[in-house]
Amino acid sequence: MTGEDHWARATAGLPAPLVAVDLDAFDANADDLVRRAGGLPVRVASKSVRCRALLDRVLGNPGFAGVMAYAVPEALWLAREGVRDIFVAYPSVDVPALHEVATDDLLRAEVTVTIDSVEHVRWLRDVLGAGVVGLGVAVDVDASLRLSRLHLGVRRSPTRSPAEALAVVRAAAGVGLDVRGVMFYDAQVAGLPDAGPHVRAVKRRSVRHLEQRRAAVVDAVRPEVDLRFVNAGGTGSLHLFGEDRVVTELAAGSGLYGPTLFDGYDDFRPQPAMAFALPVVRRPARGLVTAYGGGYVASGEPGWSRVPSPVRRGLSLVRAEGTGEVQTPLRGDGADDLQLGERVWMRGAKAGELLERFTTVHLVSGGRLVDSVPSYRGEGRCFG
Numbered sequence: 001m002t003g004e005d006h007w008a009r010a011t012a013g014l015p016a017p018l019v020a021v022d023l024d025a026f027d028a029n030a031d032d033l034v035r036r037a038g039g040l041p042v043r044v045a046s047k048s049v050r051c052r053a054l055l056d057r058v059l060g061n062p063g064f065a066g067v068m069a070y071a072v073p074e075a076l077w078l079a080r081e082g083v084r085d086i087f088v089a090y091p092s093v094d095v096p097a098l099h100e101v102a103t104d105d106l107l108r109a110e111v112t113v114t115i116d117s118v119e120h121v122r123w124l125r126d127v128l129g130a131g132v133v134g135l136g137v138a139v140d141v142d143a144s145l146r147l148s149r150l151h152l153g154v155r156r157s158p159t160r161s162p163a164e165a166l167a168v169v170r171a172a173a174g175v176g177l178d179v180r181g182v183m184f185y186d187a188q189v190a191g192l193p194d195a196g197p198h199v200r201a202v203k204r205r206s207v208r209h210l211e212q213r214r215a216a217v218v219d220a221v222r223p224e225v226d227l228r229f230v231n232a233g234g235t236g237s238l239h240l241f242g243e244d245r246v247v248t249e250l251a252a253g254s255g256l257y258g259p260t261l262f263d264g265y266d267d268f269r270p271q272p273a274m275a276f277a278l279p280v281v282r283r284p285a286r287g288l289v290t291a292y293g294g295g296y297v298a299s300g301e302p303g304w305s306r307v308p309s310p311v312r313r314g315l316s317l318v319r320a321e322g323t324g325e326v327q328t329p330l331r332g333d334g335a336d337d338l339q340l341g342e343r344v345w346m347r348g349a350k351a352g353e354l355l356e357r358f359t360t361v362h363l364v365s366g367g368r369l370v371d372s373v374p375s376y377r378g379e380g381r382c383f384g
């Protein structure tokens with residue numbers, strides 16, 4: 001039985017559009033991430049999951065430890081729901097939420113927020129006043145590869161060199177912040193499919209360069225503060241850093257759902273665990289059907305790699321329309337076999353952000369529906 005058959009049989013009779021997660025594939029992907037981590041704990045990236053029931057499930061795997069959140073209000077919510085060791089890996093200027101962390105003993109103990117510059121340290125000092133003392137922070141260090149004038153990676157932290165990181169750490173300690181960790185996210189490795197020999201060569205060079213610079217940064221700041229963690233990697237790269245002498249934990253999340261982004265990697269291939277179903281509502285012409293909804297285009301560099309893909313062979317998107325806000329036309333040999341009301345199953349290009357479109361996640365195992373649980377959105381939570 002194919003993945004599509006599992007999803008279809010388990011959700012027959014449910015209204016669509018709907019989204020389903022195959023727990024057998026989800027658990028197998030979690031185990032594979034742990035294997036690839038080589039003994040280091042994996043911090044689960046909540047932005048790539050966005051469903052508390054599935055966050056709890058993966059945290060029950062002994063290879064995972066802690067959450068990498070993407071917003072301070074999200075961290076407040078998760079901590080009050082019983083989640084522990086939450087690192088908000090993106091800088092925040094949400095003053096009310098930061099005040100809550102600074103003034104609550106539980107939140108102060110369990111939530112670590114990100115800083116990436118002396119400017120950010122001073123901003124926290126100015127807006128939190130005495131509340132800044134004891135607030136847990138981690139320094140986000142730029143992990144991009146720079147070759148002459150070429151910048152490969154995402155535009156994140158302005159802090160790059162050991163001297164710059166040391167200046168941030170000293171500024172933070174100077175105002176009373178509790179510096180708990182440092183992080184390095186290698187987007188140009190973790191988030192870049194192996195599209196050809198040139199890409200593979202750049203990724204290898206980036207890994208070598210980053211290992212050297214990360215070690216120098218950590219060696220520079222460790223005499224100043226007692227680091228609890230050095231975070232690295234992502235789903236696409238965590239197997240490359242497990243033996244790095246300074247890394248204490250890795251991060252991953254997208255690989256749990258196995259979106260199409262990872263179909264183009266050489267070293268691993270997660271099982272497709274998440275898919276969504278669209279009902280067929282029109283037949284405009286022979287060899288063509290139209291499904292309702294489907295415009296769930298992923299973030300990142302614009303292009304067809306960010307668009308959902310039909311699971312069934314013999315169906316393809318119409319290039320002139322793609323996936324639409326309220327309709328998605330599909331053509332191919334399989335179109336004439338579809339009746340009105342039947343479903344077309346699609347896989348998203350990325351992981352958790354797809355759940356911003358759905359309030360309920362249907363959990364499937366062995367071709368059976370075993371539960372239906374709320375997404376973040378289904379719990380009335382939206383963190384951007």
